[in-house]
Amino acid sequence: MSNTxxxxxxxxxxxxxxxxxxxxxxxVGQQIGWSEAKVSRVENAKQGVSESDVSAILAVLRVTGSDRERLLKMAREIDQPAWWELGRELPQQLTALxxxxxxxxxxxDVTLSMLPGLLQTRAYTRAIMEAAGVDPDEVDDLVSIRQVRQGILSKRDPADLRCFIDEAALLRPVGxxxxxxxxxxxxxxxxxxxxxxxxxxxxxxGAHAGLAGTFVLFxxxxxRPVVYVEARSSGAFLDEPDDVALFSDAVERVVKVASSEADSREILREYANRYESEAG
Structure with a gap:
């Protein structure tokens, strides 16, 4: 299967x-009996590839150990639907994300107007989706999908998540x-x-390097790293090194001016206390 x-x-x-x-x-093609064009198609997901094909490529590239096993596992499971592909049709943009x-x-995650999706509660996500006009029949499923996505933070070998949140997002009483x-x-x-x-x-x-727009760097x-940028009804991945470098630079600039992690926790709790007092 290709282009999934x-x-x-x-x-x-x-x-x-x-x-x-x-x-x-x-x-690489010469050593495994392929044309250069076929190698290009495989590397651009325009042609299907089997586990034996991947094994041959890895042998030429001298990839061994855990990296080899990881890539062979990806090849074995390439036709198996992932959990998010079961039971409903999701936009390609979301499955890629x-x-x-x-x-x-x-x-x-550098975010301006909303809080990071991987740290959102169900109620916060629901309020965002309802305000955006998401079909009421789809809201429950999409809220659940976002919650399940957060499992990457608690799995056996979890991803590291860095979030930089503009204080303006804390002022917006979503929900x-x-x-x-x-x-x-x-x-x-x-x-x-x-x-x-x-x-x-x-x-x-005041002004800071993140004001150009919300983005996520993976x-x-x-x-190589990729950047995901999202608009109201579309999103795009950027993977050209020069493009990604611009966002990496923005992250480094934001790191220098953001509050420390300890101070940020205090800021979050202070805002939470204010909202609790308003809620009565």
Missing amino acids: PRARALAKELRAARNEVGLSMKL IDAEQRATRIT GPSVMADQLLHIASASAQPNVSVQVIPLAL EFVKA
């Missing part, structure tokens, strides 16, 4: 492995005072986990 989230993920890993050893597609979350070793109080306390609690860090970008700072074991 899993196939595209495997293709990116194979391309990264070839680039790491500095072999050309032509040379979920796939990136599942594979990432580190996720950096009302009670929902916001619970949401902010949830984030404060989650930030105490060793693989989760949350830093607030102070409103008093980093992987072997594949």
Whole structure:
């Protein structure tokens, strides 16, 4: 199967492995009896690939040990639907985002107007979706999907999540005072986990490098980093090194001006207390 989230993920890993050893597609093809064009199609997920094909490629690239087993497992399971592909049709944009979350070793979320999706409570997510006009018949399923996605933070080998939240998002009472109080306390609690860090970008700072727009930076074991940017009804992944470098630079600039993790927890709790007092 080609051009599915899993196939595209495997293709990116194979391309990264070839680039790491500095072999050309032509040379790889010669050693396994393929044309350069076929290697290109495989690396761009435009042609299906079997486990034996992947094994041959990995032998040429001298990939061994746990990396080899991981990529062979991806090849074996390439035709098996992932949990998010079962039971309903999801937009390709969402399945690609979920796939990136599942594979990432580190996720950096710079958010402006809303709180990070991977740390949202059910009530907060529901309020966002209802305000956006999501079909009422779909809200429950989509809320549940977002909650299940958060499992990447508590699995055996969890992803590291770094969140930089503009203080403006804390001022917006999404769902009302009670929902916001619970949401902010949830984030404060989650930030105490060793693989989760949350830093607030102070409103008093004024302009900062994250103001150009919300984005998520994904980093992987072997594949090169990608950035996900989202608009109202569409999203896009950027993986060209020059493009990704712009966002990586923005992260480094934000790191320098954001409140510390400890101070950020206090800020979150202070806002939660305010909302609790408003809720009565």
